[in-house]
Amino acid sequence: MNFQLNNIPDRSDKPRERGITMVMDKGLSIRQVEDFLSVAEPHTDIVKLGWATSYVTPNLEQKLAIYREAKVPVYFGGTLFEAFAIRNQFDDYRRILDQYKLEYAEVSDGSIDIPHEQKCEYIHQLSKQVTVISEVGSKDEEKIIAPYRWIELMEAEIQAGSWKLIAEARESGSVGIYRESGEVRQGLIDEILTQIPYEKIIFEAPQKAQQVWFIKLLGANVNLGNIAPAEVIPLETIRLGLRGDTFSHYLK
Template sequence: MNFELNNIPIRTLKPRNNGITMVMDKGMSTRQAQDFIEVAAPHTDIVKLGWATSMVTPKLEEKLQIYRDAQMPFYFGGTLFEAFLIRNQFDAYRKVLDKYKMEYAEISDGSIILPHEEKCKYIDILSKQVTVISEVGSKDDKKIIAPYRWIELIKAELAAGSWKVIAEARESGNVGIYRETGEVRQGLIDEILTQVPQESIIWEAPIKAQQVWFIKLIGSNVNLGNIAPQEVIPLETIRLGLRGDTFDHFISM
């Protein structure tokens, strides 16, 4: 930090197991990726190339090399996995991971119907090749999953080999753990946290009010995902009580 200030919340240090900021790259150019790294790298833990944008992003290898040079972990969005799987091309997907020297992969079923036991088998298989991040929750706002089922799914995926489990919200922040208004499903979150360690979950929180809510509930070192590149610095100030939304919260603590 550029200044000395007393009583700032203590942030975990990179590489972190909790306090993670996962950033959503929805198709940044190589120049934008360079600018992003210059500004946000100290506060970003991993970059997700959203859904299947990696398939149509120009100069993909050059952009991935920018992230490698900056020692910034990255991975392809889970929708790409689903797109290969539904076409019976799982082995081809694994070859794509090898071709691009991927160290992480996301396994999700937000857009397809996939029996959960089968999903866990894919997690187990890929966890021997890469670090797996799996995702629970549907992209369909009409599909509501009961809290007990969220807990069962998360626990099973962690047991199958997931490093972290993402709680679905989409980049819009109005499905999964949120109502269609963007409001947090508080009862759901409370129940999940009675059964699952908070450091095992990355909560997708693309909207500032959602980020504030989780930071006030869990603390500065909550794992948050689907953060827009231009929102990384603002998020870090919220984590540290240096923005009005959490200023009084941390002073009172």
């Protein structure tokens, strides 16, 4: 940090197991990635190339190389995995991970319906190859999953080999763990946290109010995802109580 302040919460050090900031890259250019990393690299733990944007991104290998040089891990969004899986191209997907030297992969079923046992088998197989992040929850706002079922799914995916679990919200922050308005489904979160350690979950929280809510609930080192590149520095100030939303939180 640039100067000394008292009563600032401790932040875990990179590489982090908790306090992770997962950034959503929805199509940054090479120059934008360089500019982004020049200011946000210390506070960025992992980058997701959103949904299947990697399929159409120009200069993909060069872009991945820039992230790799900055020691910021990158992975392809879960929708790309789903696109391969639904076409019976799982082995092709595994070869793609090797081709692009990826160390992480996301397994999700937010856009397709597959038996959960099969999803867990995908997780198990990929965990032998890369570090797996699996996503729980649906992108369909009409599909409501009961809290006990969230817990069952999460526990099974941890057992199958997931390193972290993403709690689904989409890039809009209006499904899954949120209501259509963006309000947190507090009862759902409370239930999940009775059984699943918060350190194992990356809560997708693209909206500032959502970030504030989780930081006030679980502290500076809660894992948050789907953060826009321009919001990484603002998020870090929220974590540290240096923005109005959490300014007094650590002064009590």
